[in-house]
Amino acid sequence: MGLPWARIVTSLREYLESSPLPSVSQISRSTRTPFHILVSTMISLRTKDEVTLAASERLFGAAQTPAEMCSLSEDRVAELIYPAGFYRTKARSIRETSRLLMERHGGDVPAHIDALVALPGVGRKTANLVLGLGFGIEAICVDTHVHRIANRCGWVDSRNPDETERKLEEVLPRRHWIEINELLVAYGQRVCTPTSPRCSSCVIARQCERVGVERSR
Numbered sequence: 549m550g551l552p553w554a555r556i557v558t559s560l561r562e563y564l565e566s567s568p569l570p571s572v573s574q575i576s577r578s579t580r581t582p583f584h585i586l587v588s589t590m591i592s593l594r595t596k597d598e599v600t601l602a603a604s605e606r607l608f609g610a611a612q613t614p615a616e617m618c619s620l621s622e623d624r625v626a627e628l629i630y631p632a633g634f635y636r637t638k639a640r641s642i643r644e645t646s647r648l649l650m651e652r653h654g655g656d657v658p659a660h661i662d663a664l665v666a667l668p669g670v671g672r673k674t675a676n677l678v679l680g681l682g683f684g685i686e687a688i689c690v691d692t693h694v695h696r697i698a699n700r701c702g703w704v705d706s707r708n709p710d711e712t713e714r715k716l717e718e719v720l721p722r723r724h725w726i727e728i729n730e731l732l733v734a735y736g737q738r739v740c741t742p743t744s745p746r747c748s749s750c751v752i753a754r755q756c757e758r759v760g761v762e763r764s765r
């Protein structure tokens with residue numbers, strides 16, 4: 549018998565109802581474009597949600613489209629997204645990605661994984677988030693939280709996020725592919741934390757095998 553996914557997703561949704569959404573999910577809810585989602589996801593890597601949100605707002609206040617982004621200097625982009633982690637590297641990737649979107653895709657963000665991962669600074673995690681939140685295309689964005697929780701619960705047995713993505717695609721119904729990221733990111737920040745997860749108050753404990761959990765609260 550398969551896992552009770554509808555129950556797992558409902559439990560997570562109910563628990564997280566009053567919690568803030570991850571930064572890129574918040575941006576996707578406010579009538580933003582795939583380009584905004586792509587750029588804010590690039591900014592969000594190794595950066596706190598509140599820093600990502602503020603940096604994205606500043607940057608989009610100065611440039612809304614790939615063409616406008618190209619008109620800003622790399623230093624200016626870096627200045628606008630500071631103090632996001634690796635802001636200089638990200639500024640370079642954002643400008644180069646914007647230039648390539650103009651050159652290869654007529655200024656649009658492509659709705660295809662291969663074209664997305666061919667852009668600088670864009671890996672599968674970012675590409676899948678853009679497909680899901682930007683285009684509504686079913687894709688599983690596996691970041692560190694999704695990878696950790698899916699393995700702890702015993703839903704998959706995988707060594708890296710790419711393998712987790714493939715194995716989750718086999719067990720998770722497609723209707724949950726987009727949503728699972730924001731649920732597990734928020735849950736991983738609050739409950740199923742990297743060290744000492746809060747198992748005693750976990751709403752999905754019955755669907756979790758607690759693989760590799762040695763210490764919990």
Ligand code: SF4
Pocket residue numbers: 697700701739740741745746747750751752753756757758761764
């Ligand atoms: S029971 Fe513990 S390890 Fe399992 S999902 Fe809940 S918090 Fe995470």
